[in-house]
Amino acid sequence: MTEAVSAPVRAARRRGALTSAALFARAARVLATALVMVALALPGFLVRSAVRGRAAGRRHLYRRGTGMLMALGPTFVKAGQVLGTRRDVLPAGLCDELSVLQDSVVPLTRAQTRSGFAEAYAPDGTAATARVAVPLAEIDQRPIASGSVACVYTAVLPSGRRVAVKLRRPGIDRVMRQDLELIRAGARVAARLRPFRGMPVTEVVDSMCGAVLGQLDFAREADSLTRLRDTLSAVPRVWVPRVHPGESRPRCIVMEFIPDLDLDAAAACPPAMRRRFAESALTAVYHMLFVTGFVHCDLHPGNLYFTRAGQVVVLDAGFSVQLSERLRRLFAEFFMNMAVGRGRRCAEIVIESSAGLHPGADLEGFTVRMADLVERSHGLPAKDFSLIAFAAEMFDLQRRFGIHAASELIFPLLSLLVIEGTIRDLDPEIDFQEKAKPVLNRGLFGARA
Numbered sequence: 001m002t003e004a005v006s007a008p009v010r011a012a013r014r015r016g017a018l019t020s021a022a023l024f025a026r027a028a029r030v031l032a033t034a035l036v037m038v039a040l041a042l043p044g045f046l047v048r049s050a051v052r053g054r055a056a057g058r059r060h061l062y063r064r065g066t067g068m069l070m071a072l073g074p075t076f077v078k079a080g081q082v083l084g085t086r087r088d089v090l091p092a093g094l095c096d097e098l099s100v101l102q103d104s105v106v107p108l109t110r111a112q113t114r115s116g117f118a119e120a121y122a123p124d125g126t127a128a129t130a131r132v133a134v135p136l137a138e139i140d141q142r143p144i145a146s147g148s149v150a151c152v153y154t155a156v157l158p159s160g161r162r163v164a165v166k167l168r169r170p171g172i173d174r175v176m177r178q179d180l181e182l183i184r185a186g187a188r189v190a191a192r193l194r195p196f197r198g199m200p201v202t203e204v205v206d207s208m209c210g211a212v213l214g215q216l217d218f219a220r221e222a223d224s225l226t227r228l229r230d231t232l233s234a235v236p237r238v239w240v241p242r243v244h245p246g247e248s249r250p251r252c253i254v255m256e257f258i259p260d261l262d263l264d265a266a267a268a269c270p271p272a273m274r275r276r277f278a279e280s281a282l283t284a285v286y287h288m289l290f291v292t293g294f295v296h297c298d299l300h301p302g303n304l305y306f307t308r309a310g311q312v313v314v315l316d317a318g319f320s321v322q323l324s325e326r327l328r329r330l331f332a333e334f335f336m337n338m339a340v341g342r343g344r345r346c347a348e349i350v351i352e353s354s355a356g357l358h359p360g361a362d363l364e365g366f367t368v369r370m371a372d373l374v375e376r377s378h379g380l381p382a383k384d385f386s387l388i389a390f391a392a393e394m395f396d397l398q399r400r401f402g403i404h405a406a407s408e409l410i411f412p413l414l415s416l417l418v419i420e421g422t423i424r425d426l427d428p429e430i431d432f433q434e435k436a437k438p439v440l441n442r443g444l445f446g447a448r449a
Helices: 002-052 054-072 074-083 092-098 110-121 172-191 201-214 218-234 271-292 325-339 343-352 363-378 387-401 407-426 432-445
Strands: 150-156 162-168 252-256 294-296 304-306 312-314 320-322
Touching: 002 054, 002 172, 054 074, 054 092, 074 092, 074 172, 074 201, 092 387, 110 150, 110 162, 110 252, 172 201, 201 407, 218 252, 218 271, 218 294, 218 320, 271 294, 271 312, 271 325, 271 407, 271 432, 294 407, 320 407, 325 343, 325 363, 325 407, 325 432, 343 363, 363 387, 387 407
Parallel strands: none
Antiparallel strands: 150 162, 162 252, 294 320, 304 312
């Protein structure tokens, strides 16, 4: 009996030792890469600071820092993309650099693709084999899209229906979890350093890690796609692909294939249709923010398409969040008051919804400056109003006056900021504040979908 009990214990200890050794090895590689990149960046920082001033030196460091994240791999790229949204905590120049980070990952090879599908459809608790039954009649093993977490393929169901399959990269879960554990450990160390005292370092990093890990949870993403499809059905001309749950697995999502997706489709459409695209896309975001509180936070052009039939297509719900009822309502109240120029109430809502205050926070100073920002923005013509510029100044005020925004609100706001450029390209004259009013009325005073 003793031997029977101790064998699993010894096996578990061996696995733990291997895991610790792998984490230590990864930490050593990350530290070595970071030290080399810092050593290369410092001379340029010193020269630029001496010749052109400290601001030029900082820009050089920020640019080199984003290069370092790309060298460290996809986990750090995604972490940087998420941290780049926290303009209430990080310098605006650094956020500008982080916002342009892009995944640069080669597609899976055919051998890796076969292995990935075998792992995805292996029975629970068993190793993948060549004999694993895959409920797809045909798979084109050349991916049509490739990212750091997954590749997307086309396939055919036994019924003959064509589908898209999002397949998680083999081994990516282990690598990303190791990297995120290292990032969390680094945040705990940084939080003790004098320059970061009073800042919500660990809270910001924990929320960032949660956002990155959420993109590995394909079961949750499948549920999010289904939920978005249901909730956005209330918005005309918006199309979210239907998930096929019977064929999906925790490592792959099988969904409706939407043909002829083309990033340049809208450019070939007449102006009237482009204006309809802009209105439908903006209404969809407002409906998520103000009515349902369930928000797709990553509506960059690769996840938002327009068809020649006049529909707006929303893809990839891996980065979605649910606002609490309290914060959904505060979010809607903020935009309603912004739309009518009630600056002081907007400032009160920002303070009320904050995640915390710096020990030296100046609430009255923030209220005065925030009210001025809202009142100045309210008086601008629609074509001159910029959500990105408004949010950047608001986050700068929060950082300067010691008010830490809740990440639960930052991430949904990101969806609106990301989409603004696309909307402006479609309809330069669109009035963001005026278009929000009917949706705000539904969110605050009407029945919610």
